[in-house]
Amino acid sequence: MASNKQCFDKILISACFLGERVRYNGVVKSLVSQLISQWQQQGRFISVCPEVMSGLPVPRPPAEINPKTKQVLTIESVDVSQQFKKGAQLALSLCQRHDIRFALLKESSPSCGSNTIYDGSFSQKIIVGEGITTKLLRQHGIKVFSELSLAQLELLLDQ
Incomplete structure (x- = not known):
């Protein structure tokens, strides 16, 4: 018997965009669109x-x-590189498990930034760069977008 359920490409999405309280400062920043x-x-x-x-x-x-x-x-000079690398590996595993080709991740985040990150001085200065998770996902062929590039993601979906 044929299923009427439509099959859509899955998208890995930053939990903060969905209103989850996961940001470093605990502030909710949903992406409303x-x-x-x-x-x-x-x-x-x-x-x-x-x-x-x-x-x-x-x-x-x-x-x-x-x-x-x-x-x-961290701002206190604690090295959290291993935690960030572990988180990136876990995100990649999710993508592989769900056949995800696209990710929508928070710009400027040290994990998720796709075009920009903060410069390491904790002065709110933004530079060109990518977060740890974004870099790993891209190395595995996953296309990463940010809240600033929703239209580009929409164009690529279901091609």
Whole structure:
């Protein structure tokens, strides 16, 4: 018997976009958009927060990637690189398990930034770069988008 259920590409999405309290400071920052609502109703999303999945708490000290050493350091100079790498691996595993080709991740995050990250000085200065999770996903052929590139993601879906 044929199923009437429509099959959609799954999208890995930053949990913070769905209103989950996972951000370093515990603040909820949902991404409100007609597309997000539509994709959520279609059951496309697999929610992820690499930092929380790796065992980091909420709230937690802010962390940034040091551009010279590539280490992820908290504002107190604690090296949390291993937790960020573990979170990236867990996100990749989710993508592989669910045949995910697309990710929608939080721009400028040390995990999820797709075009920009903070410069490591904790001065709110943004530089060109990518987060630890984004880099790993892209190395495995997953296309990563941010809240600033929803239209580009929409164009690629279901091609």
